Amino acid sequence: MNIAVFSVTENGRQLSVRIAEALGAEHRVSRYCFHKHTDDNAAVFWNMGSMVGRLFERSDAFIFVCACGIAVRAAAPYLGTKPDDPAIIVMDDGGRFVIPVLSGHIGGANHIAELLADSLGVTAVITSSEDDAGSFSLESFAAANDLIICDSKAAKEISAAVLHDEKIGFFSNYKHSGLPEELTEFGICRTGICIDTNTDLKPFDVTVNLVPKNIVLGISCKNDTSAEALENAVTSALDGIGIKRISCIAAVDEVPELCSFCEKLGIPMKKYESAELDGVEAKCEQMVLKSGGKLIIKEKEFDGISIAAAEAPVFLDFERKS
Incomplete structure (x- = not known):
C-alpha cells in the first residue's frame, strides 16, 4: 500500500517517524510534515488540504497525526464512493489512540489501526458494528482475499442481515476454508454471496457478486x-x-x-x-x-x-x- 502520513506538531512529527518504522517493512510510507516541525526525511507542506489533494489519487491510505476535525476537513473535498476512497486513519499527537475514520474494511483502515496499536502500544478505537460484534464482515473478507464487490447496495443488505442474525447463503467453485457460522452452502437463503468471474450468476434473491482480483x-x-x-x-x-x-x-x-x-x-x-x-x-x-x-x-x-x-x-x- 502507498501510505501518506501527515503531522502538524513536533510531537506529531516524532510519532510519524515511529509510524513509518512500524509500517515501512510491508508498505510504501511517505511522511509529510507541517513546515514548522519537519526533518530531512519528510516532505514539507504549508496547506494540508492542498497536499492531500495532490496525493489523493495515488495513495491507498492516509494517516493523520492531528485532531480528527483537521483530518476530516483535509480529506472531505476529495472523497468519492465507498469502494474507491482510501483508508483514513487519525492518531492524536499524544500517542494514545488510533482511529480508523473511513474505509475501515474495504480500504484496510481497521487493519492498519490494529497494526499500529500492536506496534506502538496505543489503543485502537474500532467503531464498525461487525467488528464490535465479532461477526462476519463481508467487506473485511473481500479486502483480505482480493475480491471486488460488484454491488454496494446488495453488500449493505448482507451487512444488515448479519446484524439481524439472518443466515447468509454462500456459493463458489473456488476452494475455501471453513465457513463462519453466519454463512451456509445449504438450504434456501434470501441473501447470499456468489464468488465467480461470471457476475450474471444470481443464486439468491439478494446476491452480492464478488470477483477475484487474480x-x-x-x-x-x-x-x-x-x-x-x-x-x-x-x-x-x-x-x-x-x-x-x-x-x-x-x-x-x-x-x-x-x-x-x-x-x-x-x-x-x-x-x-x-x-x-x-x-x-x-x-x-x-x-x-x-x-x-x-x-x-x-x-x-x-x-x-x-x-x-x-x-x-x-x-x-x-x-x-x-
Whole structure:
C-alpha cells in the first residue's frame, strides 16, 4: 500500500517517524510534515488540504497525526464512493489512540489501526458494528482475499442481515476454508454471496457478486511507449476482462510509463532479470506462468507492446486479515 502520513506538531512529527518504522517493512510510507516541525526525511507542506489533494489519487491510505476535525476537513473535498476512497486513519499527537475514520474494511483502515496499536502500544478505537460484534464482515473478507464487490447496495443488505442474525447463503467453485457460522452452502437463503468471474450468476434473491482480483499480466514494451498506447494495449488484450481484476504486472524492464501505469492503478510490479528469461521466445508468457496460474491470454503484440495474461489460483480464507 502507498501510505501518506501527515503531522502538524513536533510531537506529531516524532510519532510519524515511529509510524513509518512500524509500517515501512510491508508498505510504501511517505511522511509529510507541517513546515514548522519537519526533518530531512519528510516532505514539507504549508496547506494540508492542498497536499492531500495532490496525493489523493495515488495513495491507498492516509494517516493523520492531528485532531480528527483537521483530518476530516483535509480529506472531505476529495472523497468519492465507498469502494474507491482510501483508508483514513487519525492518531492524536499524544500517542494514545488510533482511529480508523473511513474505509475501515474495504480500504484496510481497521487493519492498519490494529497494526499500529500492536506496534506502538496505543489503543485502537474500532467503531464498525461487525467488528464490535465479532461477526462476519463481508467487506473485511473481500479486502483480505482480493475480491471486488460488484454491488454496494446488495453488500449493505448482507451487512444488515448479519446484524439481524439472518443466515447468509454462500456459493463458489473456488476452494475455501471453513465457513463462519453466519454463512451456509445449504438450504434456501434470501441473501447470499456468489464468488465467480461470471457476475450474471444470481443464486439468491439478494446476491452480492464478488470477483477475484487474480489476473497477472506480463508486459514488454519500449522506453518511449506512451501512456495512451499502453492503456489501449492492455484494454485490447484483456478483451472484456475488467482492468480492476489485475493483481500484478510482470516486466523485465522498468519502462517509465509502465511504472506510472502501475502506480496509477495501485498495481504492484514484479520485475524479472533478463538472465532469468534468456533464450525464451514468449517472455511475457513465461513471466505470468511463474505466478503458478493458468495461461488465459497467449502472448500478443499491440503496436509494439507484447502482453500475456494468467489467472492465478484462488483460495478463499475466512481467517485471513487484510
